[in-house]
Amino acid sequence: MKIAVCVKRTPDTETRIKIASDGKSIDEAGVKFVLNPYDEYAVEEALKLKEAAGSGEVVVVSVGAASAQETIRNALAMGADRGVLLKTDAVSLDPLPTAKLLAGELKSGEYDLIFFGKLAIDDYSHAVGAMVAELLGMPAVSSVSDLTVDGSVGTAEREIEGGVEVVEFPLPAAVTAEKGLNEPRYPALRGIMMAKKKPLDVKDVTLPEGGLELVALTLPPQRQEGRIVGEGPDAVPALIDALRNEAKVL
Amino acid sequence: MSQFVPADYQPKLPLDRLILTDPPSEERIEMDVLFVGGGPAGLAGAIELAKLVRADNEQDGSLGTVSIGVLEKAGALGEHSLSGAVVNPRALRELFPGLSDADFPFTTAVTKESVYLLSDRSATRVPTPPSMKNHGNYIASICEIVRWLGEKAEGLGVDIFPGFPAEALLTEGDRVLGVRTVATGRDRDGSELSNFMPQADVTAKVTALAEGTRGLLSQAYCEWQNLTGENPQIFALGVKELWELSRPLDQVIHTMGWPLPKNAFGGSFFYPLEPTVGALGLVVGLDAPGRSLDVHELLQALKTHRVFREYLEGGELIEWGAKTIPEGGFYALPPRRSGDGVVMLGDSVGFVDVPSLKGIHYAMQSGIFAARAIFSALKVDDTSGSTLGAYDRMVDASFIKDDLYRTRNVRLAYKDGFYKGSVKAGLMTITGGRMFGNRIDMHRDADVPRDVGEKTDLIPDGKLTVSKVDAVFKSANATRDNIPPHLIAAADVPAEVAEFYTHVCPAGVYEVADDGLRINAPNCVDCKATDVVGPRWMPREGGSGPAYKRM
Numbered sequence: 001m002k003i004a005v006c007v008k009r010t011p012d013t014e015t016r017i018k019i020a021s022d023g024k025s026i027d028e029a030g031v032k033f034v035l036n037p038y039d040e041y042a043v044e045e046a047l048k049l050k051e052a053a054g055s056g057e058v059v060v061v062s063v064g065a066a067s068a069q070e071t072i073r074n075a076l077a078m079g080a081d082r083g084v085l086l087k088t089d090a091v092s093l094d095p096l097p098t099a100k101l102l103a104g105e106l107k108s109g110e111y112d113l114i115f116f117g118k119l120a121i122d123d124y125s126h127a128v129g130a131m132v133a134e135l136l137g138m139p140a141v142s143s144v145s146d147l148t149v150d151g152s153v154g155t156a157e158r159e160i161e162g163g164v165e166v167v168e169f170p171l172p173a174a175v176t177a178e179k180g181l182n183e184p185r186y187p188a189l190r191g192i193m194m195a196k197k198k199p200l201d202v203k204d205v206t207l208p209e210g211g212l213e214l215v216a217l218t219l220p221p222q223r224q225e226g227r228i229v230g231e232g233p234d235a236v237p238a239l240i241d242a243l244r245n246e247a248k249v250l
Numbered sequence: 251m252s253q254f255v256p257a258d259y260q261p262k263l264p265l266d267r268l269i270l271t272d273p274p275s276e277e278r279i280e281m282d283v284l285f286v287g288g289g290p291a292g293l294a295g296a297i298e299l300a301k302l303v304r305a306d307n308e309q310d311g312s313l314g315t316v317s318i319g320v321l322e323k324a325g326a327l328g329e330h331s332l333s334g335a336v337v338n339p340r341a342l343r344e345l346f347p348g349l350s351d352a353d354f355p356f357t358t359a360v361t362k363e364s365v366y367l368l369s370d371r372s373a374t375r376v377p378t379p380p381s382m383k384n385h386g387n388y389i390a391s392i393c394e395i396v397r398w399l400g401e402k403a404e405g406l407g408v409d410i411f412p413g414f415p416a417e418a419l420l421t422e423g424d425r426v427l428g429v430r431t432v433a434t435g436r437d438r439d440g441s442e443l444s445n446f447m448p449q450a451d452v453t454a455k456v457t458a459l460a461e462g463t464r465g466l467l468s469q470a471y472c473e474w475q476n477l478t479g480e481n482p483q484i485f486a487l488g489v490k491e492l493w494e495l496s497r498p499l500d501q502v503i504h505t506m507g508w509p510l511p512k513n514a515f516g517g518s519f520f521y522p523l524e525p526t527v528g529a530l531g532l533v534v535g536l537d538a539p540g541r542s543l544d545v546h547e548l549l550q551a552l553k554t555h556r557v558f559r560e561y562l563e564g565g566e567l568i569e570w571g572a573k574t575i576p577e578g579g580f581y582a583l584p585p586r587r588s589g590d591g592v593v594m595l596g597d598s599v600g601f602v603d604v605p606s607l608k609g610i611h612y613a614m615q616s617g618i619f620a621a622r623a624i625f626s627a628l629k630v631d632d633t634s635g636s637t638l639g640a641y642d643r644m645v646d647a648s649f650i651k652d653d654l655y656r657t658r659n660v661r662l663a664y665k666d667g668f669y670k671g672s673v674k675a676g677l678m679t680i681t682g683g684r685m686f687g688n689r690i691d692m693h694r695d696a697d698v699p700r701d702v703g704e705k706t707d708l709i710p711d712g713k714l715t716v717s718k719v720d721a722v723f724k725s726a727n728a729t730r731d732n733i734p735p736h737l738i739a740a741a742d743v744p745a746e747v748a749e750f751y752t753h754v755c756p757a758g759v760y761e762v763a764d765d766g767l768r769i770n771a772p773n774c775v776d777c778k779a780t781d782v783v784g785p786r787w788m789p790r791e792g793g794s795g796p797a798y799k800r801m
Binding site for chain 1: 277279326394409411413414431434435443444445447450452568726728792797799800
């Protein structure tokens with residue numbers, strides 16, 4: 001079974017985000033970058049499928065700056081076989097150019113499955129997986145929390161509002177991973193050592209045109225501090241007043 | 251019970267778990283040289299060794315490829331590193347002769363400094379003691395220094411493995427063969443989760459223990475080999491905060507006195523990491539006899555003093571952290587820091603000079619010396635203790651020994667309290683250590699009886715002053731909640747002793763519950779304070795603990 005996993009280097013969720021002076025990007029000073037957590041589920045699922053099949057290849061592909069090689073190495077340390085970095089320093093929060101680059105790389109690879117995280121925790125666009133599927137003319141199954149593959153047919157559970165949707169689809173297909181799909185493995189010491197020697201192909205690319213322009217980034221407003229309006233039943237009128245006139249929720 | 255001795259309730263170091271005599275696993279990973287700990291000592295050693303090997307290879311030497319590995323327990327380099335820090339650049343200069351100070355990851359040169367003696371209301375500026383003069387030194391974040399050293403080391407081909415704590419020494423006879431790492435993915439009861447990853451044995455011709463303060467395997471090695479200094483090692487606990495200041499700070503500030511009780515040794519620091527980013531902290535000896543002495547709470551009280559308040563009020567707490575510091579100095583050094591297949595570096599052995607508040611450059615220099623000794627040993631294919639003893643001889647002939655010898659009794663003089671200590675320490679400093687030059691006998695911290703003492707009664711306001719729970723959040727501690735407990739306490743600890751632990755620990759790990767001591771192990775930030783006077787610290791799954799960014 002030949003499987004591709006598309007991964008992204010994202011700031012750690014613990015990062016204290018500062019917006020850079022251009023107002024359109026984040027200040028990367030002191031920011032720790034990690035393998036996008038949803039992509040870890042994708043890598044784990046790919047490895048499990050390959051292990052179950054007994055043979056095959058797991059290829060990790062990323063779009064990004066040279067530093068994304070480290071992210072790919074993380075996935076190689078988990079057990080993936082080789083990596084491809086489509087190297088560009090241009091930063092885009094527009095999903096389409098990224099999807100075009102990935103589709104271009106993947107189209108001749110004859111992959112049975114292409115995995116993605118359901119979203120990248122930095123831009124939350126949820127879009128690249130579905131776009132790549134469209135560009136390659138294959139089914140896209142998003143937010144998958146359980147997956148079985150039998151021959152050339154996949155069955156996926158998707159968590160939807162208030163329930164679970166079960167879908168069946170033919171391979172090849174693109175699947176985006178939801179939390180709960182599996183428990184990603186820790187890289188072993190030996191895995192990390194071996195990852196340093198696995199092939200990682202770095203290809204220079206130019207980011208194609210997209211359809212979106214990033215106008216500005218702003219931080220969410222600071223949360224207002226709570227206030228105690230009084231105690232006991234006597235405070236109810238004051239609470240109603242505050243909810244109606246200050247919070248405007250009544 | 252009004253008085254107790256902490257040692258009476260402290261479990262022994264479990265040597266049977268720490269010194270393994272079974273042969274290493276067949277699946278072992280073999281390296282030539284293994285550094286345990288990716289701090290300034292281990293990384294400086296790895297860099298120097300990689301450079302020596304490279305030079306040897308270029309000159310067609312006989313050595314060939316030498317694999318150098320660094321194990322680090324934090325999830326990423328620097329995340330468990332915490333220091334003031336004002337750094338003496340001499341070891342960095344020696345390690346990178348081609349670079350200038352401007353290339354190093356310092357933020358600012360120290361240009362102005364003040365020392366204040368505080369009372370609760372006033373601040374009296376006192377002359378800066380000669381040992382504390384910092385002209386020519388630089389303010390820096392140890393996290394940034396460590397990350398920078400890590401990049402340099404990787405550039406030289408060193409393999410760095412963050413997220414791999416070592417839990418035991420692999421041994422044969424008196425020789426250290428390597429270490430065993432900690433397994434990951436265990437449930438609270440020790441059972442294996444679906445992503446369980448077993449421990450790995452890593453063997454090397456030389457294992458360099460650079461674990462930092464109160465290093466577990468260094469302690470175990472010293473106990474196993476009966477290596478005790480003339481005095482026992484003693485420790486202080488430092489609690490540190492990083493603040494976005496409401497107004498710029500243009501100098502290095504140190505304070506003594508309030509809010510510490512007079513029978514405690516310690517002081518505070520306040521450094522401008524950037525003009526409007528301040529690093530402040532309080533360091534207090536763990537031999538203070540008051541059993542409710544609480545360094546975190548004292549630091550909170552300290553911030554309400556006008557010296558600090560005017561910079562902090564309206565600012566924001568960015569990070570919080572804590573770490574112990576070995577303060578025993580010259581007389582607490584183990585008689586040898588090398589043995590068959592092993593060397594010990596930096597804070598692990600106590601290369602810290604308390605009067606000048608410095609350790610980083612000693613740690614790095616010890617790494618450099620160790621690397622040179624290891625290189626020579628590899629060249630002659632003899633990594634026995636007698637060959638690696640060259641490391642000890644280099645340390646003893648260097649400024650590390652000179653500096654520590656000169657101030658050998660200064661910290662020790664304070665065992666009788668602040669005022670007597672100050673007079674004695676002052677006279678020692680003026681006479682270059684000759685006055686009161688005979689060794690002052692010290693007790694182990696855990697042997698100092700604890701009595702009812704002063705209590706800080708401060709209710710945190712959540713802005714200027716923070717509770718321990720909020721503080722731990724600011725250490726970015728994201729330890730798994732269901733991790734197995736890693737702190738070993740004695741059974742049936744009396745309530746007074748349990749209460750004492752709640753004050754020693756800055757991170758709110760210990761609570762006194764109806765049924766005795768409750769341990770909230772995931773809160774632990776690996777400061778090692780209770781390992782000194784109470785429950786023992788054992789390493790846990792890699793990546794657990796704090797994730798310091800600029801401490």
